[in-house]
Each structure stands twice: as structure tokens, then as C-alpha cells.
Amino acid sequence: MAREHARILCRIWRDADFRGLTTDEQWMYKALLSQATISNAGVIAYTPRSWSKLAADMTEARVEAALSSLAAKRYVVVDEDTDELLVRTFMRNDGVSSNGKVFKNAMKVALQVQSEALRHVLAVELRKVDTEDARKAAAELDPAADEPRLNRSVEVDTANSTLDRIADQEKSERAEKSCGVGEGVGEGGKSPSVGGSVSSNRRRSDTAMTTKQLDKAFGEFWAVYPRREAKKGAQAKFRAAVKAGTSPDTIITGAKRYAAYVAQVGREREKIKLPTTWLNQGCWDDELNGPVTAQTPKPTGDFAEWLRDRWQAADASAVAKILGIRYEQPDLPLTVEDKQAAAEFFRQSARAWIANQHEAALAKMTGAAA
Structure with a gap:
């Protein structure tokens, strides 16, 4: 069931770190807290484009910049590969942990999270609640999310993952004995160990595409494809194809070839493949250059x-x-x-x-x- 209200603690304005955030960062944080679709575990689908439409002068670039900063300061944790975002201290500050029925729902929702990075942070948060049910849920979410994990060295080949950055920053916060933001609102807003960009737990190579690059490539595909319907689904299929190893140029070239073929044979719109179908079937490799009978x-x-x-x-x-x-x-x-x-x-x-x-x-x- 969608939420009908949000809880923002008044003490947030007494915290110097929260007051040190920019207007966009504060707006973004409050916007996340007040989304009807945020779960009792503080998890919500990562949709910066839709959030940019919540204010007349807001833009997607400003939203992403604010989220990047909030992620660096650990107000939120983002996984772009699974399109999930976690407001880190949501369960404690929204009163979830003090309501038995709601808390059980939060643990159930937490167990459905796909992101390894988010599951780790949720496990850490649940251990802070320190109840038997919370400990059981934390153990199922991430058995290694305990003190020894935070003190061990970063393993080879994982230095760029969100999970390891989280571990590094938790270790840094423990050493500095950070008092936290808003008494648990953001907790630990000044750590040099985490970069300022919204990060992913996927171990990216130097040639991996960023979300902006993927969106730009999809825009090129969308501009040339001969039937523009079901855009959101098509974008998801496009991303999946690229992440599976297909070059965006290969897809776009295939779309251009298909568009030319459709125009040549005079195919009616209803008979043109939906972009989701075309992408799902890997039609960019279809041979369409042979002789055709123009209709x-x-x-x-x-x-x-x-x-x-x-x-x-x-x-x-x-x-x-x-x-x-x-x-x-x-x-x-x-x-x-x-x-x-x-x-x-x-x-x-x-x-x-x-x-x-x-x-x-x-x-x-x-x-x-x-």
C-alpha cells in the first residue's frame, strides 16, 4: 500500500551537517522521504528523471548531482545496476523499528532487495536495532555485515565497488567517532573515502558506460527506430543488451537498417516490431539488405x-x-x-x-x- 505521509524529524534543522547541505541536496532528501512508493525499509526505485518533474525549475542533471552528493555523504546508497536507492537511516528515523507490524513488513521488503550493496547496508542498520528478529533478517541479508567485515582490508579487484566504499567509510567513521547527521538522519556527512558520484556495486571496467552515456545512446536509437512506443520498456531492454556485451553502435546501426527496410517495403505501422520486441529478440543482427519487393x-x-x-x-x-x-x-x-x-x-x-x-x-x- 502506498504511503500517505512522511516523517521528517524537527531536530534535522539543529544538525550542522544537514544545514551544510545545498538547497538541492536538502530538497532531494526530503523529496525521497515523502515519495509514496518508498518502502518501510527505506528502499525506492531509482528514477531521477521522474523526480526531476517534482518542481517546475528542477532538472534531471540537478537531481543526479544532488543524489551524487547525498551518496558521497551516505544519506543514501544507490545501485544503478539494479535501479534501487536506499535512504540509509530510514527505518530508525521513520519510527519503523518501534512498530512491530510495520517493522516485520520492513524486514520482508528488505529481503527482496537485489543489490548486494544495499543488502549489506540494510543488514548493518538492522543489527543496530538489536532485536532477535532484526538480527535474523540481517544474517539472511548479509551474513558478513558485522564488525570483522568492516575492519578487514579491501579485497583485490573490488576497490571500485559500492560495497567496499561503504566498508571503507564505516571504518573511517568508527575511527573518527563521528557523531552523525541529525542524530541518525544522514550520519557521517564528511568522509574523504567516498567519491561524490552516484555509484554502482557492479565492478565496471574503464570502458563501461555510465548511465548518462547509456541514456544518450538510447536516445540515438530511439530517434532512428521506425516505431516509437513503449519507451520505458525499450530503454530497459536497450540497457540490458548493452550490459550483456552488445555495442550501442551495433544496435543503432541495426535499427537504422531496419528503418530503411520498413520504408522500402512500405510496411504499415502495426506490422513494424515494437522496439521492446526488436531489442529482446536481438534483431540488430538481422540480414535485411537482400532484394525486397516494394509494396x-x-x-x-x-x-x-x-x-x-x-x-x-x-x-x-x-x-x-x-x-x-x-x-x-x-x-x-x-x-x-x-x-x-x-x-x-x-x-x-x-x-x-x-x-x-x-x-x-x-x-x-x-x-x-x-
Whole structure:
């Protein structure tokens, strides 16, 4: 069930470290706490783009910068590979640990977390609650999340992982005896051992792509793919393909080849593969350069009547073929989510385009027939 209220302790404003945060960082932290979808364990899906729409002057870049800083200061832990974010001291400061029923739900939710880094931090937090149920949940989340783990040296090949940075900073905080931010709100806002960027627990190579690079590459793919629907799902499939080892250039080149093929054969929009399907099936390797039979429409008789039929059928591709151009299907507005509404949007867009091209198409057909 979605949350109906958020708990922000008044003492947060008495803490010098929290007051030392920028306006964007404070806004971002409070925005996270007040999201209806944040779980009782303090875990929420990592969606910086949607959070950027919570204020008229906010941007995705500012959101990511604020999250990067909050991650460096350990207010939050982010795993971009699993798209999960944890508000680290949420369970203690939201009163979750003092409510038996809610706390049981929090432990249940915590056990569903995919990120190794988040599971480790949740285990540490649960051990601080120090109840039998909390200790059991912590042991299941991460058996190694105890004092010996925090004191051992960083293992080879894991220096760049979120998990090891967390361990380094916890060790640093213990040595410095940090008093914590807001008495548990952020706890430990000044540690030089953690970088300022939002990090991932995936052991990235020097050639691995950042989230911004992936988004830019997906944008290039989306611009050339001949059917732009189900964008969110397509982006997830695109990321998965790249992370599995396929070059973004290979995918984009394949999409261009498919778009050219679709235009050549005059394929109707409904028969063009959805981008999610195309990506899921690895269609970027399809051979589409062989000879094809062009399905050029052959209007006969009353050309005006033929155009009216094309308008009725919302068949913009047939009219585009007559004109020797390509019909560019518009992007689906973010406010349109229902499939039926989406279909109606594309139908009306095609009809509007055909109406605008009516005179030019009629002239082209009449001239060709003369």
C-alpha cells in the first residue's frame, strides 16, 4: 500500500551537517522521504528523471548531482545496476523499528532487495536495532555485515565497488567517532573515502558506460527506430543488451537498417516490431539488405477518393510513398499511458499529417497519371 505521509524529524534543522547541505541536496532528501512508493525499509526505485518533474525549475542533471552528493555523504546508497536507492537511516528515523507490524513488513521488503550493496547496508542498520528478529533478517541479508567485515582490508579487484566504499567509510567513521547527521538522519556527512558520484556495486571496467552515456545512446536509437512506443520498456531492454556485451553502435546501426527496410517495403505501422520486441529478440543482427519487393501503393480511379480512404485508414505511409518522403511518427506524450488512448493518438496524428499533405499528394498523383 502506498504511503500517505512522511516523517521528517524537527531536530534535522539543529544538525550542522544537514544545514551544510545545498538547497538541492536538502530538497532531494526530503523529496525521497515523502515519495509514496518508498518502502518501510527505506528502499525506492531509482528514477531521477521522474523526480526531476517534482518542481517546475528542477532538472534531471540537478537531481543526479544532488543524489551524487547525498551518496558521497551516505544519506543514501544507490545501485544503478539494479535501479534501487536506499535512504540509509530510514527505518530508525521513520519510527519503523518501534512498530512491530510495520517493522516485520520492513524486514520482508528488505529481503527482496537485489543489490548486494544495499543488502549489506540494510543488514548493518538492522543489527543496530538489536532485536532477535532484526538480527535474523540481517544474517539472511548479509551474513558478513558485522564488525570483522568492516575492519578487514579491501579485497583485490573490488576497490571500485559500492560495497567496499561503504566498508571503507564505516571504518573511517568508527575511527573518527563521528557523531552523525541529525542524530541518525544522514550520519557521517564528511568522509574523504567516498567519491561524490552516484555509484554502482557492479565492478565496471574503464570502458563501461555510465548511465548518462547509456541514456544518450538510447536516445540515438530511439530517434532512428521506425516505431516509437513503449519507451520505458525499450530503454530497459536497450540497457540490458548493452550490459550483456552488445555495442550501442551495433544496435543503432541495426535499427537504422531496419528503418530503411520498413520504408522500402512500405510496411504499415502495426506490422513494424515494437522496439521492446526488436531489442529482446536481438534483431540488430538481422540480414535485411537482400532484394525486397516494394509494396508501392497503386491508386486507381478517383485519386481524391483514394486519399480519403487512406485518411480513413490513417495510412500515412502509403501517402508518404506517393510523395517520395518518409512519415515521421510523433513521440507518444508522457501523459498518454492507456494502450487504446495511445492507438487513438497515433491514428489522429497520421490523419492530421495526411490532411496537411492532401494537396501535394493529389497533385503528384494527377501529374503522374497525365
